[in-house]
Amino acid sequence: MADATADRPSAVLSIHRRPWFWAWVASAVAFVATLMLTEGRGGGDLLSAALTFASFSAIVGIGQMFVITLGPGNVDLSIPATMTLAGTLSLKFMDGATGLILPGLAVALGVGLGAGVTNYLLIRVLRIPPIIATLSASFLYQSLAIWSNRGLRIKPPAALSDFTTGATLGVPNLALVGLGIALAAWLLLERSTFGRWISAFGQNERAARLSGVPVEFVRAVTFIGAAALAGLTGYLLASFSGGAALNMGQEYLLISIAVVVIGGCSIAGGYSNVPGIWGGALFMFLIVSMLNSYGLGAGVRLIVTGAIIIAIVAAASGKEST
Amino acid sequence: MATETPLVALSDARMHFGAVRALDGVSLTIRPGECVGLIGHNGAGKSTAVNVINGGLAPTAGTVTYALPDGSTGTGPAAARAAGIRSVFQELSLCPNLTVEENLRIPQRDLTGPGWRRRAARRISNALDAVFPGHRIRPKTTVGDLSLAERQMVEIAMGFAEGAAPARLVILDEPTSSLDASIAHHLMDHVKAFCARGGAVIFISHMLGEVFEVATRIDVMKDGKITDSRPRDGFTQQGLIDAMGHVASAPAEARRAASAAERIGEDVLLRTEEGLTARRGEIVGLSGLAGHGQAEALARFFLSRSAGMGHARRPEVVFVAGDRARDGIMPLWSILRNVSLTTLSALSRRGLVDRDAEARVGEDWRKRIGIRTGNMSNNILSLSGGNQQKVLFARSLASPAPIVVMDDPMRGVDVGTKREAYDMIRAEAEKGRTFLWYSTETEEVCRCDRVFVFRNGRISAELTGDEISEQHILAASFEMQEAAE
Numbered sequence: 001m002a003d004a005t006a007d008r009p010s011a012v013l014s015i016h017r018r019p020w021f022w023a024w025v026a027s028a029v030a031f032v033a034t035l036m037l038t039e040g041r042g043g044g045d046l047l048s049a050a051l052t053f054a055s056f057s058a059i060v061g062i063g064q065m066f067v068i069t070l071g072p073g074n075v076d077l078s079i080p081a082t083m084t085l086a087g088t089l090s091l092k093f094m095d096g097a098t099g100l101i102l103p104g105l106a107v108a109l110g111v112g113l114g115a116g117v118t119n120y121l122l123i124r125v126l127r128i129p130p131i132i133a134t135l136s137a138s139f140l141y142q143s144l145a146i147w148s149n150r151g152l153r154i155k156p157p158a159a160l161s162d163f164t165t166g167a168t169l170g171v172p173n174l175a176l177v178g179l180g181i182a183l184a185a186w187l188l189l190e191r192s193t194f195g196r197w198i199s200a201f202g203q204n205e206r207a208a209r210l211s212g213v214p215v216e217f218v219r220a221v222t223f224i225g226a227a228a229l230a231g232l233t234g235y236l237l238a239s240f241s242g243g244a245a246l247n248m249g250q251e252y253l254l255i256s257i258a259v260v261v262i263g264g265c266s267i268a269g270g271y272s273n274v275p276g277i278w279g280g281a282l283f284m285f286l287i288v289s290m291l292n293s294y295g296l297g298a299g300v301r302l303i304v305t306g307a308i309i310i311a312i313v314a315a316a317s318g319k320e321s322t
Numbered sequence: 323m324a325t326e327t328p329l330v331a332l333s334d335a336r337m338h339f340g341a342v343r344a345l346d347g348v349s350l351t352i353r354p355g356e357c358v359g360l361i362g363h364n365g366a367g368k369s370t371a372v373n374v375i376n377g378g379l380a381p382t383a384g385t386v387t388y389a390l391p392d393g394s395t396g397t398g399p400a401a402a403r404a405a406g407i408r409s410v411f412q413e414l415s416l417c418p419n420l421t422v423e424e425n426l427r428i429p430q431r432d433l434t435g436p437g438w439r440r441r442a443a444r445r446i447s448n449a450l451d452a453v454f455p456g457h458r459i460r461p462k463t464t465v466g467d468l469s470l471a472e473r474q475m476v477e478i479a480m481g482f483a484e485g486a487a488p489a490r491l492v493i494l495d496e497p498t499s500s501l502d503a504s505i506a507h508h509l510m511d512h513v514k515a516f517c518a519r520g521g522a523v524i525f526i527s528h529m530l531g532e533v534f535e536v537a538t539r540i541d542v543m544k545d546g547k548i549t550d551s552r553p554r555d556g557f558t559q560q561g562l563i564d565a566m567g568h569v570a571s572a573p574a575e576a577r578r579a580a581s582a583a584e585r586i587g588e589d590v591l592l593r594t595e596e597g598l599t600a601r602r603g604e605i606v607g608l609s610g611l612a613g614h615g616q617a618e619a620l621a622r623f624f625l626s627r628s629a630g631m632g633h634a635r636r637p638e639v640v641f642v643a644g645d646r647a648r649d650g651i652m653p654l655w656s657i658l659r660n661v662s663l664t665t666l667s668a669l670s671r672r673g674l675v676d677r678d679a680e681a682r683v684g685e686d687w688r689k690r691i692g693i694r695t696g697n698m699s700n701n702i703l704s705l706s707g708g709n710q711q712k713v714l715f716a717r718s719l720a721s722p723a724p725i726v727v728m729d730d731p732m733r734g735v736d737v738g739t740k741r742e743a744y745d746m747i748r749a750e751a752e753k754g755r756t757f758l759w760y761s762t763e764t765e766e767v768c769r770c771d772r773v774f775v776f777r778n779g780r781i782s783a784e785l786t787g788d789e790i791s792e793q794h795i796l797a798a799s800f801e802m803q804e805a806a807e
Contacts, residue, residue: 191677193670200663203652210624210641210649211717212664214634270654 019264019271022315023279026262026308030286037293048172050285052240055178057281059233060252061259062185063226065277067130068260069189070222071202071269074130078119079230079256080249081138085145086111086231087238087248091154098157105235112231115141116224123223124216130223142246149246156239164240174236178278181229186274198222202269255284262312283312327389328353329405329491329522330375335384337370337546344370345381346546352491357513357523359537359554361530363566363611363764363796367546368526372493375524376409377402391487406490410481410497418466422446422476425465432486449483450475453512454505470500478509482516492516493524498532510536528611528777529801530559542566563796586771591756592725594623597781598774600756602724605747607770607790608760610799615779616760617729623758624727635667640718644730644760650714651702658684658698661716668721687716692742708739715743719750726750728759732766744769764792775799 015021031050035043060079067076086108094104115137122133155161166173189195197218200208209215233252238244261267262283263276287308291301328351337345345367352358362368373379374386377399387395388405396404408429416425423442427433433442443461450457454475465473474497481492494513498506513523513536527533533540540557542550542565550565557565587602596619600606608616620641627639643649652660662669662680669679684698691712695705702710711731718726732740744766747757761767773790775783775798783798785791 187674191675192673193666193675194673196659196663196666196675199654200652203654204648206648207643207650207652208663209628210643212628212634212637212640212721214629216629266654270652 018273018275020273020276020279021264022312023262023264023276023283026312027279027282027286030283030290034286034290034293046286046289048167048170050282050289051175051178052172053285054278054281055172055174056233056237056240057252057255057259057284058178058278059181059229059236060256061263061277061281062181062274063229064256065260065263065265065272065274066185066189066198066222067226068257068265068267069198069202069269069272070219071205072267074202074269075257076119076134076223076226076230077131077253078115078134078138078141078227080251080253081141081145082112082115082227082230083234083237083249083252084244084246085115085141086234087244088145088149088234088246090235091156091238091244092148092152094154094157094160096155096157098159101157101160104157104160105232108231108235109228110231111234112228113224115231116227119227120220120223124219145244146246149244153243153245155243160239161242164236174240177236182274182278185277189272189274194218194221199270199272202266202271204270255281258284258309262309327393329389330402330407331385331387332375332381333385333387335374335381335386337367337374337379338382343546345374347384348374348543348546348548349384350541350548350551352522352524354490354520354522355517355538357517357525357536357538359533359540360524360526360543361528361533361540361562361566361800362543363799366543366566368543369495370546371543372409372495372524372526375402375491376407376493378409391490404487406487407493408481408489408491409493409495410477411495416465416473416477419464421462421464422459422468423461425476426480426483429480430483430485445483445485446476446479449479453479453482454508471502471505474500475505482512489521491522491524493526495526496528497525498527498529506532528799530562531801534559563793563800566796587754592623594619597784598623598758600725600758600772602756603751603754604772605751605757605759605770607767607773608758608776609764609767609773609795610776610782612762614776614799616776618779619776620727620729620758620760627725637664637721637723639725639727640664640721640723642714642718642726642728642731644728644733646707646710646714649729650717651710653703655702656699657688657693657695657702657705657713660702660713661687661698661720664717665720683720687720691716691719691746708735711735712739712743715746719746724754725756725758728757728761730760730762732761732763764795767795768792777801 031046034046060083064076064079067074089111090104090108093107094100119134119137122128122137123130163173168176189198197208197213200211200213201215201218205215234249237248241248259277259280260272262280263273265272265276287305288301291304296304331351333349335345335348336343348367348371360368360371370379374381377386385397387397388401388407390396390401390405417428423439423446426442426446427438430442430445446461450459457475459468459472459476465476468476478494478497481494482489497509501509510532513525517523517538523536525533525536534554537554539551539553540562541548542562544566586604589601590599591602593599598606598619608620610616624639624641628637652663658680661684665683666675669676669683681698687693688695688698693705693712693716694709702713705713715731732743735743747759751757759766759770767773768790770790771786773785773795774781775785775795777799783794785794
């Protein structure tokens with residue numbers, strides 16, 4: 001249970017019952033399996049790369065987690081397009097100027113907020129189901145990105161580029177950002193009134209409304225917050241990879257949902273956890289690098305990845321029911 | 323010829339659902355040519371009786387025997403079908419995505435093979451023409467595109483339509499609830515003609531005028547038994563209402579009178595669009611037959627007063643759900659979290675829940691309301707239904723909201739819990755809270771200070787003080803006018 005109401009002394013012993021446990025186990029196994037091939041060399045580099053790439057997945061995954069917690073049918077499919085649009089517009093705005101790094105961040109967050117508000121209004125005012133609303137809106141955002149990009153690849157400011165690829169005390173800066181966001185999300189989900197409201201909404205929206213939960217406020221903040229995190233990720237990813245590309249968000253549609261599922265959150269809503277998102281994000285990177293280093297082709301890699309995801313979800317749900 | 327053999331005969335039929343005795347020994351026979359009016363208050367057992375007669379439910383004890391067309395007798399759902407027993411239900415049961423003719427295929431299983439639609443269309447058209455002359459329903463219309471009245475007409479026509487086993491007993495459960503007077507009159511005429519041709523009808527309606535018009539015999543049900551059965555002319559309308567009721571418990575009235583005077587404020591605290599009014603400290607009951615708009619009125623009132631963020635912090639009105647799974651319980655959460663949901667904003671500082679304060683509130687209410695659990699962090703579903711209901715009471719009453727809306731909160735709750743809840747409601751009212759209390763149990767409504775009786779979505783009577791009695795509530799629940807001519 002997500003209940004942290006009783007801090008039982010047996011918490012350490014029952015750690016395997018935690019929903020995020022299997023995602024972390026799988027990540028550790030993938031990590032060790034990769035290192036076995038290299039006989040232990042390059043462990044630090046692999047960890048550093050995993051933390052960096054996983055932080056992108058974790059940040060969008062946290063946004064997606066809050067949306068999925070709202071219950072069946074709630075999912076944000078516009079995350080890739082929002083990332084692309086935010087990355088494109090913010091880099092175009094900064095145009096390589098170091099002094100515009102923070103205003104550029106504001107532009108990226110603004111794009112995210114705008115996309116979130118649009119998504120919410122489509123859902124609320126036009127009463128379009130979230131899946132359809134965010135999917136159709138994503139075409140709009142993607143078109144805007146194409147229109148403003150016009151094939152140009154603008155480099156990020158050097159200082160920003162250095163920050164996103166750099167490390168502090170050996171830990172990649174992006175991982176620190178991702179961990180900071182995860183900490184804030186954990187506080188929000190587990191300790192705040194708002195987190196309770198989201199969980200109540202996801203378990204039974206009607207009952208939540210009748211219990212005085214401001215359900216429309218919860219819905220709006222959740223969708224807008226998820227899009228803002230997507231905007232931030234677009235900004236970081238574009239800066240990290242030396243410029244915005246129109247397909248930069250593509251793989252994050254599946255990843256954002258996969259990390260939520262692998263992380264042990266209930267796809268039926270109402271029951272989520274933040275550690276699992278990071279576990280899932282690390283796993284999604286490590287499994288690919290493990291299969292790569294074993295020299296498996298793209299086709300086999302996808303099949304094995306899919307099979308492992310199914311195995312983790314099955315293991316986690318088996319534990320949940322005990 | 324066949325007047326001697328009953329179409330259907332129930333002999334001491336009993337139907338128990340757990341401890342609930344929905345039917346408690348019903349014996350009745352229905353012969354060709356009879357139209358039996360079946361009346362009774364909510365939960366008297368009418369619907370169960372219908373389902374036992376049509377073979378949908380096998381009685382726990384006793385027998386149901388059908389006369390088959392070949393002169394033999396049989397039991398069970400297949401025999402019921404072969405005997406030509408048809409039911410038309412109060413809740414519209416057509417499939418809205420299918421056409422009228424396709425809906426006829428569902429009960430009539432002989433409509434198969436090439437050209438079944440044509441045959442279905444002919445059968446339903448003939449039936450509609452016979453029952454509702456002048457109707458404008460085409461068999462190819464999708465049911466979802468029909469009006470409520472037209473759907474009800476189709477359902478009724480399906481009951482009388484030609485089929486593999488011709489209709490010999492048609493059970494009509496509230497058939498006129500969506501029909502206007504002139505269309506209802508067509509139905510009355512058809513029922514009379516059908517019975518004159520040797521058919522039989524069971525007619526259930528809260529429109530006593532209609533029952534008096536068509537029935538040849540009236541059976542009154544109460545507490546799962548038939549308490550009175552006479553030819554129509556043996557009843558007067560008032561006599562029928564008296565036969566349905568029983569005397570309200572005296573102590574409740576005595577206690578009410580004692581404390582009400584000082585408890586209830588002078589000014590009207592709230593007024594809804596339906597005309598509900600309540601004063602400070604008043605316990606206001608909503609009554610009438612189930613499904614006549616009481617729950618909707620409460621939900622509308624609650625939703626209109628609870629929107630926005632301000633409400634989360636300082637709720638003006640709180641809701642106690644009776645349909646726990648649908649409207650109340652958070653199934654993934656602990657008992658404590660279920661209790662604290664409505665008061666969460668008040669228990670938090672800078673957006674974070676003060677978990678010590680939350681635990682104190684939970685412990686306080688566990689003691690006050692007697693939630694039987696060893697640990698408030700156990701899952702809510704570990705509690706029995708009655709204790710879950712206590713949690714929902716605690717959730718609402720833990721907030722300082724001055725108005726408490728209760729939507730039949732004692733549904734499926736044991737007697738002991740009910741008594742505790744009654745005492746608690748009274749105690750809270752004495753502290754100045756106002757209660758709006760919808761209940762399907764007349765005995766509970768008789769505990770209120772003021773009662774509004776609903777009929778067809780509107781308030782048909784407002785009762786106060788000594789006027790609050792089962793007799794008056796029943797009288798206001800049932801339509802007293804004669805059926806329109």
